[in-house]
Amino acid sequence: MNATNPELELAREFLATTDCNIFLTGKAGTGKTTFLKNLRKRSPKRMVVTAPTGVAAINAGGVTLHSFFQLPFSPFVPGSEAFSQGNRRKFRKEKVNIIKSLDLLVIDEISMVRSDMLDGVDSVLRQYRRSSLPFGGVQLLMIGDLHQLAPVVRENEWRLLSQYYDSPYFFSSNSLRKTEFYTIELQHIYRQSDKKFIDLLNKVRDNNLDESSLQELNRRYLPDTSSAEKEGFITLCTHNRNADDINSARLNSLITPTRRFEAEIVGDFPEHTYPTSALLELKEGAQVMFVRNDSSPEKLYFNGKIGKILHIRGEEILVKCPGDTEPITVSPETWENIEYKLDEENGEIKENRIGEFEQYPLKLAWAITIHKSQGLTFNHAIIDARAAFAHGQVYVALSRCRTLEGLILSSPLSGSAIKSDPAIARFTRESRKSRPNRKLLERAAIRYQQRLLLECFTFDKLRYLLGRFTGLVKGNSNIIHLAGITDIQELQQTCFTEICTVGENFGRQLQGLFREDILPTNDKVIVERINKASDYFGEKLKSLLLAPIDRLSIETDNKELGKRLRKLHKQVKEEGSVKVAAVAVCGHGFSPAAYLRALSAAELNFQKKKEKKQTPFYTEEDITHPELFQTIRQWRTDRAKKDNIAPFQILHQKTLVQIVMHLPETQAALLKIKGIGKVLAERYGEDILAMVRTYRQKHGIQSPTLPEPGGQEKSNKPKKEKPVKKNTIDLTLELFNTGLTVPEIAEKRELVSSTIHRHLAQCIELGKIRIEQLMPPEKIKIIIEAIEKAETPS
Known part of the structure; x- marks a missing residue:
């Protein structure tokens, strides 16, 4: 997709080579979800994916903003006592390490994120990254469409928040306004191809619907939708109760027996994030919708595909979809609930599965709410937008359809039903005036590298910590006993002169050498200077700071003073260790990715060293x-x-x-x-x-x-191993390896033979069995010849 889409390629490069915050937007069906999926596979930056709701987070393969940043659900008012208490929330060490290592924060469905919530995220990142930069210096990728679903803001909440924010939307965040922030709007629409329908959708989206366009849409009004309901159309409603009533009534009208399928839930998977019902009640003849993409190589269904249940046999469900020649055999699918973990060996952020939800990827689909339809695509839909209550609802509903012909209105649309927000119109106009381009990208990449290099050779934090530490020692010299260093003031002065001041001078030199038209990594003069600086500062930091400060031990009977001194002592050592790692990256050129990794790895390694005690410590x-x-x-x-x-x-x-x-x-x-x-x-x-x-x-x-310190004995209990859960293909393979034939396996598993053939075909692809075990040589030869003659790779 990127090769033919200049906006997607521009977004990818901005994220890879700059620290600019990006709002990736575009009309429905422009490939935002696909871009995120590809970014997760290929991005060189350590990233965390978040979303404002549980279902959106599961669909994006991430976690909710509230859970990751431990944000309160109440308004987040800057400067208030609650705001300060939120900042002081205790995070697990694992979470703090992830935050410190983070390069890129992705927020999907950003249109639903309130401005104050984004400022809450900023406060957490700045606190735990110990940085005054907005969002602690973490780059943001915000994905969504402001013309779709809006943030939920109650009237009493907005009365409070309106004193601090121009609008409830994310772009009014005080923190975001302090950053370099670009909007990249995707233009190419993949969902619809009919230009006339696309033009109509654009007019609805921009609240620019003229009388003739409104008439054109209202030609799709059908007073009696009963005939359409029988032909596999899904009804999109504004409220949950309407959709539930329609689904219940239609299910009850079927005379076939009800079958119940209970989800298997393992570990932590909260109910509000269930992708479908934990107890599915289905009947033969029921209209259903697939709620995820097919994970098998055949890709027989996609999220939003609608069909009818032909047959339920044992645990097997057959669904026939319009346009398909064969029914789809549906097996249970597994959704994962993840949390992020930091791999302390390499400093990478890993996704750790903490819960699973296994269920048939289906839900009743005579009706669905417009809210839950976001991200889905339908060939045929009845739209009931009479009770549209929020801006963007009508656009979301209409844009779910592939074609104008596949859309039916259960009531005519009026101009008043198509709501828009002036704040969004203003923001959209302003962002279109300053669209990012290649020149902006090149300048931003140059500025990014320059900023990192200046940061690398700046020792202000070290100066501050060493000054505080020395001042505290000298101010309490009568009740402190130092060992390992004869004169702490002499150490401070030497470090100030030969590290901090030289660093300031070198920073000024670099700024004089920086050019606006070339990346520092491509400038031979810069590369030569930072190579030499790397050797100088690395040696000085080790010999003048780390070696003597490591020898230093402090003793005092004043507990509070001792606690403050130990904390500062540790901070000086940590900052020195991090700076040694930072300047070492410049020893052979410079890479922003390597620099960022070196910083987080140094912090993690320092913490691990502190945890390993040479000898047991007793009380x-x-x-x-x-x-x-x-x-x-x-x-x-x-x-x-x-x-x-x-x-x-x-x-x-x-x-x-x-x-x-x-x-x-x-x-x-x-x-x-x-x-x-x-x-x-x-x-x-x-x-x-x-x-x-x-x-x-x-x-x-x-x-x-x-003895063990504290009289504690280590537990020698063996850890219980979790039973390995076998998937449906492995169960088929086990039976095949016992010598059973395909019909025998199908009978034993209560499945049809075509499903068993599909399982075994996947086993061949995975190398678990040989094709010769299933097919005679003469048939294999015929197939190979046919493949060689084929003009398409299908």
Whole structure:
């Protein structure tokens, strides 16, 4: 599709090579859903797909905005107390890691997302990515059509929100307005091919319907639709109750027996996201609609295809669709509910299946709501838009049809039924004035690379953290004991001078070298400069910052102060590690994708290192040698009095506990204990070791037995393995491998022989069986010859 569609190709390149936010829009049937499907397969960026409703999220293969960002359903008012509390919501570590690694956020069905909800997303992203940029620097792809379904905003909510927003639509988001944001409108319509019908739909969409066009549409009005209802037409209604009443009445009018099919639900799959009924009640003769595309290679049906149930035999349902020569054998399909997980090995965002819904991909289809028809395509439809209550409803209903001839109106349309919103008209006019093009794309790609390079060699955050840390240490020097560094101020000054200030100067140099007509990655001068800078800053960060800060240990009896110092100490080390990874990317050229991955991988690796403790860490509750504990504590008290200092300045209580538990006998063993540095070991090591040796000799301890910290024992219970669920093809294959014939398998499984043949054909394609097991050589030869002579690849 992209090869012949310039707008889709432009959208793909904007997403791949820039950080611009994109609103991908277009009339119904222009390929927005297909574009998203292809993007998920091919995008180099780490992405998460979201949607405003559960069903839309399942259809898009993503998650809901509310669940991923833990947004409240109430209005999200900027600056309010509720807004601040929303920002402070606790996210699981896994979710935070995903947010930190995110390059691209996709929001499908953006027309239904309120402006305040988008600002809520912005607040979460900025908080957890620790970035002041809108949306924390994450790129947005928003997909949808503003002329279709609108956001739900109650009157009392809008009274509150209207003080902060021009309109309830996403484009009025305060955060989005601060970004570089382009609208790409798809032009080519794939669903309809009749130019006359397309022109009529466009006039409805733009609320530009003149009298003659209205008359043309109303020629499709049929006062008595009963004859059409019998010919496989589906009725599109404005309200759920109307559709339910029609479906129930038509089902009850059939004299064939009712069959009930219960869905199999595994794991987490909320009811509001069910793609069809969990308890399907069907009859032979019922009109049904497929609710997903056929996952088999034959592609016999698509989402929205309508047919009639010919036969229900055992667990097999045969559906005959208009225009098809053969009925379709329908088997249960499985929908997946996913959550996103971060693969800590490679930093990629993976989709993790948390629930399954297995059911026949059917629903009763004499009627459906216009809302639920969005995204579907019908050959024949009766449209009941008398009670249209929201803008876009009539357009959604009409645009579901392939042709004007396949459309019937159950009541005439009036001009007042075709509602439009002035805010949308204004936004559409403005966005069409500044349509993105190749020149804009090239400039945006250049700016994107320039911004990333300047960010790479900017050390403002490091300067800030190191300044706060040093200030806190010097301001409380009388109650803090430092080991590993002689002068923290000297370390700060050296880093400021040789890293931060040099980084500022280098940034100014880069800005002077940047050109508006060439990508930095294609500029030999830039590439040479950043290669050299990579070596310089990498070495300085490691030797001047990370090595000494890693040796540093801090002890104080002030718990609150200790907590603040440890947090800042960790942040300085983390920022230094991330910066080392960032500048390393510039050592052999530069790639935006590699740079972004290096940043998130460095953060993840730092967290993993923090989690791995070299030795178990014990508390006073764990002490198994209380006699030694009292001996060393008394020695510490006496020594402190003698030296006129506080006891913690000799040995912190936590360190004392570790000594008592590990019972070190040598200087090397003592240095392995957390909290013991070279200075402390040289000053007090011999005294401590003498007390430990005496205690071990007295009690005959050869080597200490170390318990689990906190008295916890690791569970040795074996994990229960989940039973592997076999699909219908594998069940057929198992029976075939036992030597049963096709008719015997069909009888045993209560299926028709054609279904078994289809299963076995797929097994041949997958390499699970050989074609010779099903067919004699002479027939295979005839088929091969026919394929070679065929003019089409079908």
